Amino acid sequence: MASVTRLQPVIQERLDVMLRRMNEFRNTDEVLNLSYMFSALGNDVVSIYSFARCDYRLETPDFDPTSRDAALVGLNAIHIMKHIPWVYDVMKALPDSLVQWLQPALASFLELKRTARAQIENIIDGQNEEWRGKNHPTIFHAILDSKLPSHEKTVERLTEEAQVLVMAGTLTTASTLELMVFWLLRQPETLQKLKNELRTVMPSVTDIGKVPLATLEALPYLTAVIKEGLRLGYGVSTRLQRIDPDKPVVFTDKATRREWIIPPKTSVGMTSVQLHHNEENFPDSKKFAPERWLQGEGKKLDKYLVSFCKGSRSCVGINLAYGELYLTMACIWRIWGSQDATLSDDVGILSLFETDIRDVEIEADSFIPTPRKGSKGIRVKVYKT
Numbered sequence: 001m002a003s004v005t006r007l008q009p010v011i012q013e014r015l016d017v018m019l020r021r022m023n024e025f026r027n028t029d030e031v032l033n034l035s036y037m038f039s040a041l042g043n044d045v046v047s048i049y050s051f052a053r054c055d056y057r058l059e060t061p062d063f064d065p066t067s068r069d070a071a072l073v074g075l076n077a078i079h080i081m082k083h084i085p086w087v088y089d090v091m092k093a094l095p096d097s098l099v100q101w102l103q104p105a106l107a108s109f110l111e112l113k114r115t116a117r118a119q120i121e122n123i124i125d126g127q128n129e130e131w132r133g134k135n136h137p138t139i140f141h142a143i144l145d146s147k148l149p150s151h152e153k154t155v156e157r158l159t160e161e162a163q164v165l166v167m168a169g170t171l172t173t174a175s176t177l178e179l180m181v182f183w184l185l186r187q188p189e190t191l192q193k194l195k196n197e198l199r200t201v202m203p204s205v206t207d208i209g210k211v212p213l214a215t216l217e218a219l220p221y222l223t224a225v226i227k228e229g230l231r232l233g234y235g236v237s238t239r240l241q242r243i244d245p246d247k248p249v250v251f252t253d254k255a256t257r258r259e260w261i262i263p264p265k266t267s268v269g270m271t272s273v274q275l276h277h278n279e280e281n282f283p284d285s286k287k288f289a290p291e292r293w294l295q296g297e298g299k300k301l302d303k304y305l306v307s308f309c310k311g312s313r314s315c316v317g318i319n320l321a322y323g324e325l326y327l328t329m330a331c332i333w334r335i336w337g338s339q340d341a342t343l344s345d346d347v348g349i350l351s352l353f354e355t356d357i358r359d360v361e362i363e364a365d366s367f368i369p370t371p372r373k374g375s376k377g378i379r380v381k382v383y384k385t
């Protein structure tokens with residue numbers, strides 16, 4: 001957590017660029033693709049945290065979605081790779097031009113890996129010295145400087161880690177942000193409550209970016225909105241397998257007292273989608289209702305929120321993810337509103353453009369939840385108030 005607190009200025013610098021870019025769309029009639037914008041934000045931030053450098057995707061006119069698209073291609077192929085893993089090995093061994101010809105979509109995914117490899121090599125051979133003088137930690141410089149045994153620090157091993165890290169950092173936080181924006185624009189009362197709460201810690205618009213993360217984390221309604229966003233965003237939709245290699249796993253059904261014994265080496269998996277739609281814990285579970293986290297029983301629901309999974313293999317980026325979610329939500333909604341939810345000093349309003357529930361609801365599991373085929377993401381038009 002401490003390292004994320006030290007990253008707050010880095011995230012905020014990227015958010016300032018993001019807010020500037022949003023302003024540029026005001027009254028232009030151009031469509032702002034929030035899915036691309038948030039992916040660019042996530043990609044920039046995770047790259048700085050990982051390698052002390054980034055591609056400044058937020059500054060590009062179309063938020064350069066190439067990394068996002070390549071990651072999505074890889075994830076869409078995940079079910080095939082899971083069952084026929086050698087396909088990926090074959091593709092990796094083939095010359096680039098042949099992969100491009102055989103499977104153009106997969107070529108972009110392999111390119112993502114090559115880029116990750118180049119980043120690692122640049123750090124190892126001293127070409128990337130960007131980390132010097134930075135007052136926040138960077139992941140791969142720290143790993144390479146650490147006392148880990150050398151077989152844990154091979155280029156191949158670190159490249160795999162870097163690829164997962166960049167993909168995770170680009171897609172997941174972005175999809176949670178998109179989903180929250182969608183629901184807040186659909187539910188003005190929810191948005192108004194959030195905006196009113198944000199004003200209590202940022203009375204003036206000049207306070208944006210100056211409030212410590214801990215202050216934002218203490219805001220009950222913002223926290224409830226984020227929890228609800230994480231619940232309906234699921235994190236990862238696939239079944240995350242766990243195997244106990246040595247011992248049987250014993251499960252006792254509390255209702256019937258029946259005991260289930262799962263033998264060692266058995267793969268057991270569960271998807272967060274089912275848990276998050278358990279109507280006993282989350283009545284009317286498809287509804288975006290932050291209030292469910294605030295009522296008397298709200299605290300007890302925390303243990304059923306598994307978007308980051310639980311235990312020793314849970315998300316390693318959880319603190320960074322929360323940091324990005326709180327800071328982004330706070331700075332957008334302090335100054336942007338919707339037609340029916342505004343503050344007197346807002347700079348403008350966002351209005352959904354050709355975007356509906358099927359652009360956020362899960363229609364397929366591609367490791368991450370995937371909306372309808374052909375969805376263009378969450379898109380808005382931006383107006384002055």
Ligand code: HEM
Binds near residue numbers: 169172236
């Ligand atoms: C809202 C945002 C995020 C959600 C919901 C999320 C969720 C998850 C989940 C469910 C897993 C799988 C854990 C398991 O196998 O049990 C995971 C793994 C992972 N996440 Fe995240 N994540 C988010 C953001 C991030 C960010 C920003 C980073 C980058 C720092 C990140 C880095 C990773 C990595 C590297 C893994 C693999 C861990 C491993 O192999 O053990 N995640 N994440």
